[in-house]
Amino acid sequence: MFSTTSQLKARFDKAFTAAFGESASGTDPMLTAASNPNFGDFQCNAAMSLGKKLGKSPRIIAQTIIDNLDIADICETPEIAGPGFINLKLKPAYLEAEVRAIAIDPRLGISEIEAPQRIAIDFSSPNIAKEMHVGHLRSTIIGDAIARILEFLGHDVIRINHIGDWGTQFGMLIAYLREVHPEALTTADALDLGDLVAFYRQAKQRFDADETFKETARQEVVKLQAGAEDTRRAWKLLCDQSRREFQVIYNLLDIKLTERGESFYNPLLPAVVEDLTNLGLLVESDGAKCVFVDGFTNKEGEPLPLIVQKTDGGYNYATTDLAAIRYRIKEDGAKRIIYVTDSGQANHFAQVFAVARKANWIPEDVEIVHVPFGLVCGEDGKRLKTRSGDAVRLQDLLDEAIVRTRADLEKRLAAEERQETEEFIANVSQVVGLSAVKYADLSQNRASNYVFSYDKMLALQGNTAPYMLYAYVRVQGIRRKGGIDFDNLDAGAKVILESDAELVLAKHLLQLNEVISSVDGDLLPNRICQYLFELSQKFNQFFEQCPVLKAEEPLRSSRLVLCDLTARTLKLGLELLGIQVLERM
Ligand code: ARG
Numbered sequence: 123m124f125s126t127t128s129q130l131k132a133r134f135d136k137a138f139t140a141a142f143g144e145s146a147s148g149t150d151p152m153l154t155a156a157s158n159p160n161f162g163d164f165q166c167n168a169a170m171s172l173g174k175k176l177g178k179s180p181r182i183i184a185q186t187i188i189d190n191l192d193i194a195d196i197c198e199t200p201e202i203a204g205p206g207f208i209n210l211k212l213k214p215a216y217l218e219a220e221v222r223a224i225a226i227d228p229r230l231g232i233s234e235i236e237a238p239q240r241i242a243i244d245f246s247s248p249n250i251a252k253e254m255h256v257g258h259l260r261s262t263i264i265g266d267a268i269a270r271i272l273e274f275l276g277h278d279v280i281r282i283n284h285i286g287d288w289g290t291q292f293g294m295l296i297a298y299l300r301e302v303h304p305e306a307l308t309t310a311d312a313l314d315l316g317d318l319v320a321f322y323r324q325a326k327q328r329f330d331a332d333e334t335f336k337e338t339a340r341q342e343v344v345k346l347q348a349g350a351e352d353t354r355r356a357w358k359l360l361c362d363q364s365r366r367e368f369q370v371i372y373n374l375l376d377i378k379l380t381e382r383g384e385s386f387y388n389p390l391l392p393a394v395v396e397d398l399t400n401l402g403l404l405v406e407s408d409g410a411k412c413v414f415v416d417g418f419t420n421k422e423g424e425p426l427p428l429i430v431q432k433t434d435g436g437y438n439y440a441t442t443d444l445a446a447i448r449y450r451i452k453e454d455g456a457k458r459i460i461y462v463t464d465s466g467q468a469n470h471f472a473q474v475f476a477v478a479r480k481a482n483w484i485p486e487d488v489e490i491v492h493v494p495f496g497l498v499c500g501e502d503g504k505r506l507k508t509r510s511g512d513a514v515r516l517q518d519l520l521d522e523a524i525v526r527t528r529a530d531l532e533k534r535l536a537a538e539e540r541q542e543t544e545e546f547i548a549n550v551s552q553v554v555g556l557s558a559v560k561y562a563d564l565s566q567n568r569a570s571n572y573v574f575s576y577d578k579m580l581a582l583q584g585n586t587a588p589y590m591l592y593a594y595v596r597v598q599g600i601r602r603k604g605g606i607d608f609d610n611l612d613a614g615a616k617v618i619l620e621s622d623a624e625l626v627l628a629k630h631l632l633q634l635n636e637v638i639s640s641v642d643g644d645l646l647p648n649r650i651c652q653y654l655f656e657l658s659q660k661f662n663q664f665f666e667q668c669p670v671l672k673a674e675e676p677l678r679s680s681r682l683v684l685c686d687l688t689a690r691t692l693k694l695g696l697e698l699l700g701i702q703v704l705e706r707m
Contacts, residue, residue, distance in 0.1 A: 123634045127153055133193050134166060140190040161203060163629065169206035181204030189398040217628045218617040225612045225687045230694055234276035242280045242450045243269050245380055245462035249286030250364040251295055251322045255513050256429045256498040256506050257464045261602035263563045265462040265484055266377050266648040267699045274698055275642055280454055285383035288363050293343035296356040297335060298325035307352045307357055318363050371516050375556060376528060376700060387445040391437040394444045395430055398573040401481055409433035415476040428473045438619035443474045448483055458489045465494035493645050496571035506574050526576050550707050554588055557701045561587035564699050565651035587701060590692060593658035594703045599687035604671045615679035623664040625685065630660050631687055647699060654695045661688045
């Protein structure tokens, strides 16, 4: 379905051609939302620039455009204002027909993309044996939302978990495992190592304190790379343990990912260096093999190399990312590759992309983007930490959100003298608590830091998940109270927009298509949050001003359609953010 702006654009294009000839076709009508709602809904600002180009007064140009504009089925008669703005006011009859059309469409008027792409999204990507921290949480939540939105638009998305499962730290971990759990390397059973992060810390202490241990650790790295059986087994044990821990979080947050960790690319690394050598791009610097690309300098302003093979012959994070780019383009056939990490890695990606471009590994029809995000801060504005100064465990953070939601809920139930089952309380607490965490993250422009505050994210008022969920629940309340079968209602009812609140709500409902489609371009899910927030506000105003169940027919059915369409829009929008709705709360 076409959005209102795209319909208007098409009409303007016809008018430009009719008024100024073929050469004017394709002129941008410069449509914007009306600067003052009293003047209408949209304004066209093109007459000023056209006037300059054609050497005529913009007001005369504006009049010529209007004379050639066939728009009576969409808008009231356009009016010229100021130097030559053309003000447009949508006709209620047009809005009524459009609202009805999306109400009977299961996709709510959102068109599937004309040219779907295969898109690889690299997100979450925690590191084995290390804490999955709030940065990974952001990557997980934002990456999943972007994936859901692009999938809904019809793209073919591969969700890749680029887990850090390789590197010299494994030498130390394996050597330590051999000391404390020698049996683990030979028996067939899986071993539960308990808290891997504590294990990592102990191994590191041992490593830092003992030179012989250090040497053993180094040898384990060599054995791991050579594929020695017991060393590989130890490595796999460590990975499996971490995986189980990550999976708990993914299950809780309903995240689907395909694991393709760094180790996956090991066999492909020598060819990366070889090809760079053959292209003449490789430079030896202090024994390391590097590539220099223009525009990258260190703090001293000297050219900054991208190291792809270290002095000891080992490959690194960058080599792996170069191999991954080649694989995703060649084997996966990705036409867009999206990396969701904190903005601290912006330079790494810029440099890796630049090297891949220089090597001609990125065809012209492939787009490769880093989607950076800011820090999660505590209420003190600094990086989020526990009271004791440690990194916050994700499991604890999510549990706390659920516990606090439950306390709020129980208080509310007591105040309302409502009896609910334990199952209801547990479910509502979990859904609302986790939604609140996700929503608080997604509702910020991802590029900025945000302050993690349970009080704010769990508030029933404001741009929060509970506020959105309430608006949805409100409609479900109406449905139950009136015994309404929305499916049948939507199919038959006429939409009548009489009051301001109805018109305002209808116009907002019609913008969903445009908002969701825009995320395809800028990958900013917060646009959807803002949209849903405004939708909830407009719905609540409508609901306060317009009786629904008590209204006379045919107004009653029309208002019920608005209620249901609002609820379905909220449900869809929240689903695209990875947030589940509730029928009651
Ligand atoms: N494991 C990395 C980290 O924790 C993130 C990996 C991002 N993806 C990539 N292809 N480099 O920082």
